[in-house]
Structures are given as C-alpha cells and as structure tokens.
Amino acid sequence: MAASYREIDYRIRPGKHAERLMMVEAFRRLQFGSLESYQYIGLGSVYFSDFRLFHRALGMTKMVSVEKAAHDRKRFEANIPYGCIEMSWGDTASELPKIDLGVRSIIWLDYDGRLSKSILGDIREVAGRAAGGTVLAVTVQSKYDRSTGDDGGDRSLAVIQESLGLDRIPIETTPQQLRGIGTGHLFRDVIIEEITRSISDRNAARHPGQHMKFRQFIHFGYEDGVRMMTVGVIFYDAGQEGLLGQCRFEDLSFYRDGSDTFEIVIPKLTPREIGFLESQMPRSFDTVDLAAIPPKDAKQYTNIYRYFPNTTFIE
Secondary structure: OOOHHHOOOHHHOHHHHHHHHHHHHHHOOOOOOOHHHOEEEEOOOOOOHHHHHHHHHHOOOEEEEEEOOHHHHHHHHHOOOOOOEEEEEOOHHHHHHHOOOOOOEEEEEEEEEEOOHHHHHHHHHHHHHOOOOOEEEEEEEOOOOOOEOOOOOEOHHHHHHHHHOHHHOOOOOOHHHHOOOHHHHHHHHHHHHHHHHHHHHHHOOOOHHHOEEEEEEEEEEEEOOOEEEEEEEEEEEHHHHHHHHHHOHHHOOOOOOOOOOEEEOOOOOOHHHHHHHHOOOOOOHHHOOOOOOOHHHHHHHHHHHHHOOOOOOOO
16 A cells, blocks of 8 residues: 555645644643643654644744654655654654653644554553643544445444454444444544543552643544544643643634534635635624625635635646
C-alpha cells in the first residue's frame, strides 16, 4: 500500500485546514505555561503543514515529527521547513516511548486509518506519561464500512470487535448504531475509555492529591473525501484545576466535552458569495442577508467563517 502522503495532498483538504485553525485558537487558551515552553509532537508527513502553522502561530520551537517512511528519508529531510524540527524515524509504537513526555506537550496523533489496537496502544502510552497541561488530539478515519458474511449477514460490528478487542466494545452495541456517524461516536467512546483506564492505572500508586485527570474539549467530525473524526483532551493534576478553569475552553463555539460532534462542513460558495457573507460578519445567521445564497450553505459559512480556508486558484 502506498504511503498516504503519496496519495493525498494534506495542504488542500478544506476540512483539515479549518480543523487546524480551530486547534490553534483552542491551544492559545492554555494557561499551564507559555506556549513557547511546550513541545509539539506530530506526524508531519512530507508537507509538515501542522508544524508550519503551530510554529508560526504559537511560537513553538521544540518539535518532533514521527515518521515511519524511512525509505523516503531524503525526501522528508529535504522538506523540513524549520531547523527546530527533530525527526524520529519509526512507527509510533516504537518511537513514542523514546520521547520525553515529562515536558508539557501538544501531541497530535493524526492517523489516516481507522482506530486499531496499535493506535490504542499509542494513546495508552501518552496517557500513562503525559505531564500536567499536556494536550492529546487523536484523529482517525471513521467511515461506516458495511461488511457482510458468507451468509449475507451484517458483520460490521464483528469486524470492529476483532480490530479493537471484544472487551472495548459495549455489549449493547448493535450493527445499526454504526451507520452514518455512529462509527465515529463509537470510536470516540473507545478512545475516552482507553484514556480513563490508563489514568486509573497511573493513579493507583499516587496520593489522591497528586492524581492525574483529563478533560475532553474537542470532538470534530468532517469529510475530506472520507469521514474523519478528532478527539482532543487535556491532562492536568489535582492541583491544576484552577489553571484548567482559566483556559475557558467552554467559551469556544466548537467546544465539545462529550459524544456530540462539532461538524466541520465547508459550503460550496463562489468567491463573490463568500465576500458578500464575510462583509456581514460577525452576525448570527438569523440576521444575515442571504441574497441568492442557499440558506444551508450560508448557515454553514457563518458557523466557521473565521476558519474558512482561503485558497487562490489561477485560471
């Protein structure tokens, strides 16, 4: 199977672009220390899009990109945009344990495949060692894939159970619940439960006053050719409750602390229509003059106009 960066230009995926900008706004609210003191750990691919943005927008200068495509090492090294980016060659399962997580970090495990036992292992590794104030975001493909057995029966649930482990799937789950955005909701619940288990194990040997905790503040859903989902949590210890409150993540329009998703939908609008709507922002949708713009598209634009991708096409 070809590496995903050879199939997809990650720079021009509009949903992903909007997601990055929303993440920047959320990260700017962190109150656990200066953003310049954080390290960023990500899966940069050959484009390093998130590394470029986070360095410019957040001032982060300690950055680590984990990359398993060592066979293409020369190409990756030729495309490293900044001297502060360190490459860690290997898959996440082998490389994450080598990275110092005692430093406050923003970690974005931005996978292009579906949730798997290997990914859950990476999540457990981070949750087991993350410093207070660390953010972990996990992105996986969440498209509903119908699978049928030889008898024609629906095996979609059985496939997920085999992939993640029977003990991770609630016993009351049905194949019908996986349809539409249901697979994404299940994956979100499995991710949160994996973090919960890891934190519980970590706290077993700690005094209650030193217990590590976490809170979800991001849950995105979007489609750039395939359905994707992102869950973001922040780790903090018992003494950092006040700092967490100062972040005021709940003031963000896209804040989500449960299974409900913030859907990133990029409307199909002409440049003139975008300009017409933009000139009226910020306003609630109910007060916007639509002219000839379809209401559904206009509403989608007002929901995300601050993060709307700006792309220039040359004819």
